[in-house]
Amino acid sequence: MANLKNLSERIKSVTSIQQVTKAMKMVAAAKVKKAQEKMEISRPYSKSTQDLICRILPQISVSDISLVEKRKVQNTGIIVITSDRGFAGSFNSSVIRLAEKEIEKLGKDSVRLFCLGKKASEYFSKRDFNVKETYFDFWKDMNYDTASNISTSFINAFENNEIDEVHVIYNRFKTLASQDLIIEKVLPVDFTADYSVTNYNYDYEPGQKEIVSTLIPKHINVQMWQQLLESYSSEEAARMIAMDNATENAKEIIKELKLEFNKARQAAITTEMLEIVGGAEALVD
Amino acid sequence: MSKLFKLDIVTPVKTFSFENVSYVKCPGVDGYFGIMKNHTNSIINLTDGTISVKTDKNEVKFSCSYGIADINSDSSDDIEDKVLLLVENAEELDK
Secondary structure: OOOHHHHHHHHHHHHHHHHHHHHHHHHHHHHHHHHHHHHHHHHHHHHHHHHHHHHHHHOOHHHHOOOOOOOOOOEEEEEOOOOOOOOOOOOHHHHHHHHHHHHHHOOOHHEEEEOOOHHHHHHHHHOOOOEEEEOOOOOOOOOHEEEEEEEEHHHHHHHOOOOOOOEEEEEEEOOOOOEEEEEEEEEEEOOOHOOOOOOEEEEEEEEHHHHHHHHHHHHHHHHHHHHHHHHHHHHHHHHHHHHHHHHHHHHHHHHHHHHHHHHHHHHHHHHHHHHHHEEEHHHOO | OOOEEEEEOOOOOEEEEEEEEEEEEEEEOOOEEOOOOOOEEEEEEEEEEEEEEOOOOOEEEEEOOOEEEEEOOOOOOOOOOOEEEEOOOEEOOOO
């Protein structure tokens, strides 16, 4: 019967979808774990650089260091971190939505965008925004150099007075089931909250100012690296949840289809039996 | 008295820790310099080059791109010496 054949084909295809989503979920889970480990490893470095900066900065005049100096904001750089691939629920769309809101608040003409990930790059390039730079296809083999390349480019723009402030919009990993969507100011860097005063005497080579002004870009690099990792693990976590839901849904659908299939099969058997009985009765008569 | 000290080479992607180090040679901006126990507290810029670490057992070498050497700067007690090398990119070189 055509109906039966249709149903069995549908069951087959939904089952294979379920297998795919299940596999994607497993892959995402493994990737989250890896990214988490990388994040853990980067912490001592970022903490030590920040500690050093906070110990040296109070001793020197801040106005000499351009990356710390606050100036009047005319143009703002916004770094939007999204993924290259979809299948991650509302992961990308929520970042893009928040970015659009921010751009609207600041005025479209005074914003320069740095789009990370294919999703943001495509979205903003198509819509006539001021996109300064786009980076994509790097997530798969992302390493520390990727992060330093990106931060070097916006540090340069900041130092050339193209932009007076830089914000990053990204998903921060909270738990496997949830991410925090946040905006963070990365430039000019503000360390005042963490200043620590020590009474030790050190030798500095070269001077304090040189050390700090080379250290701050490095600190921004490692921050960028951590933000990329945060976003990456959130992406994979979101994908994991999305795929888990998809697998559950497929299970539901298969259950319904099977029920329908069995009903149809039973109906076919009943009609056949009726036909046979009818035929036999006709012979008896 | 022991002439050994602790050393951490910290990079964003890996940390190498050593317990019993007798001597470290680092590429400073003005040329290579050595660190032994009781070095004066200092913070020194590092440049590209090789870091050689001599422990009580063997010698290990690392490639080093830009970095910072932080020598005893945050040890509140003078008893223990601790050297921290913050390096953006360090790889252990073949022996």
